[in-house]
Amino acid sequence: MQYKAPRGTADILPEEQKYWRYIEQKALEQCRRYGYQRLDTPVFEDAGLFTRSIGEGTDIVTKEMYIFDDRSDNRLALRPEGTAPICRAYVEHGMGSLTQPVKLFYLANIFRYERPQAGRYREHHQFGCEAIGESDPAIDAEVVTMAWSFFASLGLNGLMLKLNSIGCKACRPAYLERLREYYISYSDRLCPDCKVRMEKNTLRLLDCKQPSCHGIAEAAPRSADHLCKECNDHFTAVRKYLNLAGVPFEVSHRLVRGLDYYTRTVFEIQPPGEGAQTSVGGGGRYDGLIEEIGGKPTPSIGFGTGIERIVLNLKAQSVPIPPVSGQDVFIAYRGDDAKTEAVRLAAILRSGGIGTILAFGDRSLKAQMRQADGSGCAYVAIIGDDELQTKSVTLRTMGTGEQQSVLWDNLVSVFKSLQLH
């Protein structure tokens, strides 16, 4: 085969579409209920937007971005995440002068140059929400609640909501210092990766997957115990509101998030079962991000979810997915004159809003019926010599095999009265 979809990308085939439509529809419904408006941004942005916001030292920036110069030597990157572009649009369009918070959502494809594996692709899709311009802990709780109810509405079971606070730029440095000191005393017992993390990304030490590091991480100083008064009050309030909303969360002091811009509230939604991907969605507060990319200081919080991972979980749990609605009637014909009439009737039916599939290729009626059966149409309209005489079709109900004669002039109105799909 000469051409294949690039590594880590995938075609979403017709038989897969029902999952995607289902998820989109649930996402749209949650956004309506919570008051989020859609904002679509370009697939590529100035690369600097991401290096600045995500963090110069993160893997996403250092080795996973699809980055390129265009013909005018602009350094561009395919978006490796969804939050920074939304924030850029917020700043660019002066949304800071609107009533705050501004609540936006996106459904977008995301690109990261990684080795693909289950639930991880070079192009994947995210549904995400951002509530920009509000520091009230009540909105943290609302965002978390929305994410949670989105997953609940999908019909997924056994999900876990993990919550933590990682402080702000005032209190985090001191905590990180404590953490580093703690880890130094165990440095000889750490896995090789963790030795690197000590220098590169101290917080990440906490969620190491190696069993040998679990005990050390479990006993490590907890960020929630080292918050400044403001952050502590905030975290306390978030938990209070979440309890009020009836959201079953679990505080996890080992929950950290990968991107540099997070502050205070962070959360993650974890699917049940084994597997590499430990998260189907997550988010947090990013109070410094908008200022970092050139806006005024603007407290914000949001979350993102991976559509492919949701599909994986829907399949794993065999969640029933409604089929996408199909066609209503298949037109079969016998002979040239009948074919002419079939073409004419198909046009009339479609103009009348009836989903119509027309047979092609002058194949035998048996072959046409087989095709009709496979097409999922509930009805087949057959035209042959007899029907031409009476200006009618033989309308067969595939489920029951019953047939009736319907005049051409009455076809559309008959179908309209049949309560299709």
Place this chain on the structure above:
RNA sequence: GUGAGUGUAGCCCAGAGGCCUAAGGCGUCAGGUUGUGGCCCUGAAGAUCGAGGGUUCAAAUCCCUCCACUCACCCCA
């Protein structure tokens, strides 16, 4: 970037040195008398056995290289 596993028709797969002129199932197409689907029956099309090289009288089967896919690590949705 690292490690392991797998590559045979559109899909699932049998075959593990000669009996392979590569089997079966699904799907596709055609037929089972003259205008009718689903079940059943019959038949047909469809495979340079991932690519290249090597060993051998003989390779889908053994060896090497490459490529791709899958899973895991790193990281993340």
